Each structure stands twice: as C-alpha cells, then as structure tokens.
Amino acid sequence: MNELQGDAAPTAEATPAAIRATVDPQQDRREIVLRVTxxxxxxxxxEVVRGLSFEIRRGDxxxxxGP
Incomplete structure (x- = not known):
C-alpha cells in the first residue's frame, strides 16, 4: 500500500470511481413498494417492537x- 507523505495529492488509484444511477421517468415514484402493518x-x-406500521415508496x- 502506498502512503501519502506531506502535502502529496491523492493519485487516481486513491480516487473512487463515480457512482451513476438512472431513474426511469415513466415509473411512479410514489408507488408503494412495501407496506408493513x-x-x-x-x-x-x-418484546422489542410492538405495533410498528409503515410504507416505503419507490425511491425512498x-x-x-434499534437499541
């Protein structure tokens, strides 16, 4: 592993690649994809959880x- 010394700038090897994501504009982003009741x-x-209800929508x- 290379070590940085002094004010050395990070090399291309140390720089993470960009993350790219695409979203289909035709999808309903408010569509419920998971409902827990x-x-x-x-x-x-x-008993550590009691009566928890929630909805997760596309894109959330x-x-x-927990403790």
Missing part, C-alpha cells in the same frame, strides 16, 4: 435502527 418482534419474553431511502 402491526410489526411485532420478540426475543424470548422481551429507509432505515430502521
């Missing part, structure tokens, strides 16, 4: 974080 999750006797970025 009354989600529950238990670990033994410990979604994350569910």
């Amino acid at each position: 009354d989600l529950r999750k238990r670990y033994g006797a410990n 970025c979604f994350g569910l974080l």
Whole structure:
C-alpha cells in the first residue's frame, strides 16, 4: 500500500470511481413498494417492537435502527 507523505495529492488509484444511477421517468415514484402493518418482534419474553406500521415508496431511502 502506498502512503501519502506531506502535502502529496491523492493519485487516481486513491480516487473512487463515480457512482451513476438512472431513474426511469415513466415509473411512479410514489408507488408503494412495501407496506408493513402491526410489526411485532420478540426475543424470548422481551418484546422489542410492538405495533410498528409503515410504507416505503419507490425511491425512498429507509432505515430502521434499534437499541
């Protein structure tokens, strides 16, 4: 692995490639692609999720974080 020393500029090898994405304009971006209703999750006797409902629409970025 090469190490940078001083004020050396990064080389092309160290620069990540561009990420390209395309979207079909004909698609309905508000279309629901996932619907969850009354989600529950238990670990033994410990109920960690109760009654969670949500919808994810095309193009949404979604994350569910827990403890």
